[in-house]
Amino acid sequence: GAVVSQHPSWVICKSGTSVKIECRSLDFQATTMFWYRQFPKQSLMLMATSNEGSKATYEQGVEKDKFLINHASLTLSTLTVTSAHPEDSSFYICSARPQGGSYEQYFGPGTRLTVT
Amino acid sequence: GESVGLHLPTLSVQEGDNSIINCAYSNSASDYFIWYKQESGKGPQFIIDIRSNMDKRQGQRVTVLLNKTVKHLSLQIAATQPGDSAVYFCAENRRSGYSTLTFGKGTMLLVSP
Numbered sequence: 448g449a450v451v452s453q454h455p456s457w458v459i460c461k462s463g464t465s466v467k468i469e470c471r472s473l474d475f476q477a478t479t480m481f482w483y484r485q486f487p488k489q490s491l492m493l494m495a496t497s498n499e500g501s502k503a504t505y506e507q508g509v510e511k512d513k514f515l516i517n518h519a520s521l522t523l524s525t526l527t528v529t530s531a532h533p534e535d536s537s538f539y540i541c542s543a544r545p546q547g548g549s550y551e552q553y554f555g556p557g558t559r560l561t562v563t
Numbered sequence: 564g565e566s567v568g569l570h571l572p573t574l575s576v577q578e579g580d581n582s583i584i585n586c587a588y589s590n591s592a593s594d595y596f597i598w599y600k601q602e603s604g605k606g607p608q609f610i611i612d613i614r615s616n617m618d619k620r621q622g623q624r625v626t627v628l629l630n631k632t633v634k635h636l637s638l639q640i641a642a643t644q645p646g647d648s649a650v651y652f653c654a655e656n657r658r659s660g661y662s663t664l665t666f667g668k669g670t671m672l673l674v675s676p
Contacts, residue, residue: 451606453606481663481664489668489669490652490666490667490668490669491607491652491666492666493663493664493665496663538604540606540607542606549662550595550597550612550656550662551609551612552664553609554599554606554607554608554609555606556605556606557604557605557606559604
């Protein structure tokens with residue numbers, strides 16, 4: 448149980464275009480989902496926290512107009528990277544916290560974004 | 564600022580040895596800690612967690628020790644196997660408006676057969 452999926456697993460897009468990444472909790476409902484970014488050989492950096500039905504809370508330094516987050520249901524959150532640039536190339540990972548859960552987060556497999 | 568950090572970026576061990584991965588944290592208000600394993604190109608995988616009211620917790624081949632006096636967390640892996648090779652992260656729960664995790668820098672564990 449507690450499986451989180453991400454789609455796509457990898458994507459290549461051209462500079463200036465937008466790309467959407469989906470995060471789904473497959474066998475549980477998630478009130479809260481988290482989006483992380485990870486550069487090679489570095490740790491996970493929290494980008495934003497999203498709660499179902501409300502606006503996401505972004506970490507300091509993360510542009511909310513560039514990284515659009517929508518958490519429209521208890522099983523789906525999306526991250527849209529708008530006007531992508533090569534420096535946005537990274538590994539994006541989502542996690543989900545079960546409804547009624549306290550601290551635990553279940554992670555997705557990640558999405559590799561390459562902007563050319 | 565406060566952060567979670569690790570002492571050793573890379574740890575090389577022989578198969579069958581016991582491995583110890585360390586983590587220092589500085590946020591004394593953190594009340595929950597987790598160890599994750601991340602294999603190349605994959606998301607983090609939960610290994611074991613511990614709440615701040617405990618000092619030791621054991622799982623299958625893994626033990627987490629928490630020393631709140633010196634703000635130190637360790638992960639012990641018994642009889643390390645080649646399949647244990649990965650990057651290991653500690654994470655702490657920040658007690659803010661709603662719980663979020665702060666990840667440490669990570670330690671790469673390399674297990675030689």
